Amino acid sequence: MNYLKKPLYTFLALSSLLSSCTLLNKYESFFDFDNVETKVTQQEIVYIYCDEGDIQEYVDDGWKIIDSETEEVPCSWKVERSRPGCKLEDKGCKISVPDKIGKQVKYILEKETIVPKEKEDGNQEIQ
The missing domain is CATH 1.20.5 (Single alpha-helices involved in coiled-coils or other helix-helix interfaces)
Known part of the structure; x- marks a missing residue:
C-alpha cells in the first residue's frame, strides 16, 4: 500500500x-500588483551637545521622536597645573580638566516614507 x-x-x-x-x-x-506602494521606516540617532543645535528641524521634516536620553558631559576644557608649584611649561605639569558641564541629549527618531511603484525607466522616487 x-x-x-x-x-x-x-x-x-x-x-x-x-x-x-x-x-x-x-x-x-x-x-492590482502594478500600483503597489511600499512604506519604508527609517530610523536615525541624533545627538545634541551642550544645547548646540535643535531637534525642531527634524520634527518639522516629519521625523517622530521615539526615545531620548540625557547625560551630563563636559562642554569645554581648561588647562591646570597637575601639582602645586610646577610651571606650565614643564613636561607633565599641564592637565586638562572640564571647565563647563552641560547636557548631551540622544534622540532616536523614526520616519515613514512611501516608495511608489517603479517608473518606466526603472528609477524610484521617495516622497
Missing part, C-alpha cells in the same frame, strides 16, 4: 500547482 502513496502525493502536488496558476490569472485584475 505504501508504494501507491508516493505517486498519489506527487499527483496531488502537481495538480494543485497547475490549478493555482489559472486561479492567479483569473483574479489578476482584482489584485
